[in-house]
Amino acid sequence: MEFKKPEESETWYFNAYLNSFGRMEANVNNATKLSDKWSTGILVHANYMASEIDGNDDGFMDLPKSRQFNILNRYKYHGERTVSQIGIQYMIDENAGGQRGFDFGDDQLTSPVYGFKNNARRFEIFGKTGLLFPEKPYKGWGFQYSMAYQEFDGGAGRRFYGADEKTGYFNAIYQNIIGDTRHQFKTGLSYLIDDFDETYYSDLSGDLDSTMNRTESVPGVFYEYNFIPNEDFTLVAGYRLDFHNLYGLYNTPRLHARWAMNKHMTFRVSAGKGYRTANILMENSQFFASSRRIILSESPKPERSWNFGSSMASHMHLFEKPLTFVVDYFYTDFINQLIYDQDQASDKLIIYNLQGSSFAHSLQVEAQYELVKHLKMKAAYKYYDVRQTTNGKLQPVTFTPRDRYFLNLGYVTDYEKWQIDFTWSLNGPNRLPTAPMNAGDLQVDNTSPWYSMVSGQISKGFLWGNIYIGGENLLNFRQPNPIINPEDPFGDSFDASMVWGPVAGRMIYTGIRYKIK
Amino acid sequence: MKKFVMIFAFVAMAIVANAQAETVEIKTSAICGMCKSTIEKALAFEKGVEKSNLDVKTKIVTVQYDASKTTPDKIRQCIAKAGYNADDVKREEKAYTKLDDCCKDGGH
Numbered sequence: 001m002e003f004k005k006p007e008e009s010e011t012w013y014f015n016a017y018l019n020s021f022g023r024m025e026a027n028v029n030n031a032t033k034l035s036d037k038w039s040t041g042i043l044v045h046a047n048y049m050a051s052e053i054d055g056n057d058d059g060f061m062d063l064p065k066s067r068q069f070n071i072l073n074r075y076k077y078h079g080e081r082t083v084s085q086i087g088i089q090y091m092i093d094e095n096a097g098g099q100r101g102f103d104f105g106d107d108q109l110t111s112p113v114y115g116f117k118n119n120a121r122r123f124e125i126f127g128k129t130g131l132l133f134p135e136k137p138y139k140g141w142g143f144q145y146s147m148a149y150q151e152f153d154g155g156a157g158r159r160f161y162g163a164d165e166k167t168g169y170f171n172a173i174y175q176n177i178i179g180d181t182r183h184q185f186k187t188g189l190s191y192l193i194d195d196f197d198e199t200y201y202s203d204l205s206g207d208l209d210s211t212m213n214r215t216e217s218v219p220g221v222f223y224e225y226n227f228i229p230n231e232d233f234t235l236v237a238g239y240r241l242d243f244h245n246l247y248g249l250y251n252t253p254r255l256h257a258r259w260a261m262n263k264h265m266t267f268r269v270s271a272g273k274g275y276r277t278a279n280i281l282m283e284n285s286q287f288f289a290s291s292r293r294i295i296l297s298e299s300p301k302p303e304r305s306w307n308f309g310s311s312m313a314s315h316m317h318l319f320e321k322p323l324t325f326v327v328d329y330f331y332t333d334f335i336n337q338l339i340y341d342q343d344q345a346s347d348k349l350i351i352y353n354l355q356g357s358s359f360a361h362s363l364q365v366e367a368q369y370e371l372v373k374h375l376k377m378k379a380a381y382k383y384y385d386v387r388q389t390t391n392g393k394l395q396p397v398t399f400t401p402r403d404r405y406f407l408n409l410g411y412v413t414d415y416e417k418w419q420i421d422f423t424w425s426l427n428g429p430n431r432l433p434t435a436p437m438n439a440g441d442l443q444v445d446n447t448s449p450w451y452s453m454v455s456g457q458i459s460k461g462f463l464w465g466n467i468y469i470g471g472e473n474l475l476n477f478r479q480p481n482p483i484i485n486p487e488d489p490f491g492d493s494f495d496a497s498m499v500w501g502p503v504a505g506r507m508i509y510t511g512i513r514y515k516i517k
Numbered sequence: 518m519k520k521f522v523m524i525f526a527f528v529a530m531a532i533v534a535n536a537q538a539e540t541v542e543i544k545t546s547a548i549c550g551m552c553k554s555t556i557e558k559a560l561a562f563e564k565g566v567e568k569s570n571l572d573v574k575t576k577i578v579t580v581q582y583d584a585s586k587t588t589p590d591k592i593r594q595c596i597a598k599a600g601y602n603a604d605d606v607k608r609e610e611k612a613y614t615k616l617d618d619c620c621k622d623g624g625h
Contacts, residue, residue, distance in 0.1 A: 415562065
């Protein structure tokens with residue numbers, strides 16, 4: 001008997017990036033085939049920016065200093081009856097912003113300058129295993145699991161926010177057919193455990209001061225039926241039941257359908273229910289950088305919504321060149337949602353459960369066409385009508401533009417020897433919080449203006465990779481006075497949470513990608 | 518507007534017609550579609566090569582090149598460097614060992 005010598009093969013991939021703000025990034029990836037069935041991959045990412053960019057001269061850094069290190073190692077096994085994967089990931093990320101002079105490791109609570117800190121560390125183990133039946137390709141078992149620990153330490157000014165979270169997740173799926181492959185099903189169970197500890201305090205009188213601990217334990221079961229009578233039609237009906245230890249029973253039905261009318265036209269519709277538990281403070285750390293008192297006026301309930309979606313995609317030929325045209329429409333109707341109300345008072349952020357209606361209509365139209373050989377044009381329009389009952393009134397959600405236009409021209413020669421890319425986007429007005437300020441001169445407008453962003457990139461390809469140079473925000477557009485009252489950050493009317501546009505100006509970057517096989 | 522001008526200048530550069538186009542046919546050791554794309558890609562990045570097309574059945578690659586910038590011999594060297602025999606020029610073994618299994622001798 002002769003053993004086949006394991007064929008080792010290794011691929012390396014490097015990427016380095018530098019921009020005019022002084023940000024550096026590096027990526028190193030390695031893929032190694034260990035044997036016929038085993039392979040491993042390592043992905044390393046690091047970025048670093050320690051310069052203090054203050055283009056508008058308000059004493060505040062336009063973007064925080066940042067440094068991150070991220071490593072992921074994954075092993076894959078590909079056998080005849082078993083495919084399996086296991087990986088570990090570690091990430092450390094630190095950000096230091098605020099007034100110039102605030103540095104990594106400084107304590108914002110005692111710093112003489114106003115500081116913004118956002119430090120996170122995360123460790124995760126994840127994996128999945130599939131059991132296959134080569135003679136019955138429609139049948140199989142799947143198992144997925146992950147365990148993560150993450151901790152967070154940050155805040156702004158004299159505010160502190162710290163949290164740690166331990167999460168475990170497992171699911172098992174079995175799939176098979178009913179009679180023949182026109183009727184397929186998936187069923188299984190899942191379990192989520194999430195332990196979350198948060199601490200928040202500040203020196204502002206009337207501000208939230210609390211430690212919040214919660215442990216969510218959510219076993220669930222699900223069943224999904226697929227009806228596939230022919231290649232042109234698919235119907236998926238799914239149902240899941242989750243038993244939440246804190247919030248009770250969740251039932252989540254889901255329905256999807258796809259119909260290819262002919263080879264040029266495809267329609268999709270979907271409907272379903274969704275729910276999530278929001279991490280109020282962690283997800284809204286932008287509010288920390290203001291003198292607003294954070295007031296949690298009632299205990300938060302999970303967010304629940306109904307979602308409906310439909311889309312039409314058409315692929316045609318116009319003057320013998322491919323033309324793609326896609327229209328998407330989504331509608332979300334919230335049963336409950338957390339409202340972050342900046343409208344009631346300029347010195348408060350009041351958080352409560354939705355009372356009244358809240359919905360989002362989104363319509364997106366996109367067309368792609370090859371103008372001449374190698375030159376493709378993509379144009380899109382996005383319409384978001386997102387309204388919430390805030391401060392007792394149904395009104396547009398703040399900092400969300402209703403209209404957005406997008407145009408992209410991409411020129412790519414054979415083998416990507418040259419790639420030239422140009423993108424223009426036009427962003428419509430946002431509603432800004434109505435702030436009945438006492439000091440009249442601090443009153444901000446209730447809507448933001450239209451503004452354009454232009455970016456471009458040129459890349460030269462080689463056999464080993466490419467070199468690229470590009471720029472973002474080429475028109476150098478900046479929101480005028482993004483911070484309210486920057487001279488007095490520890491005072492009563494300071495607010496850096498009213499940002500609707502870019503704060504940093506034009507940015508030029510360059511980089512290189514290198515591959516060794 | 519300046520950016521548009523720049524883009525179209527690049528486009529124009531790329532379309533400029535070749536000066537002294539000549540053609541050579543080279544017999545290779547290619548065996549599959551993957552070999553075809555490996556060789557054609559290597560040639561695409563070789564100085565002076567305008568166009569190439571490999572016929573997997575006959576293993577013959579037809580190369581259009583600019584005679585003022587390269588020679589048939591340099592083109593054969595380029596193919597050998599990618600891991601394939603080119604007429605009488607032997608492949609580079611180091612490149613050959615890195616090819617996918619289906620591209621190696623007896624792989625098909």
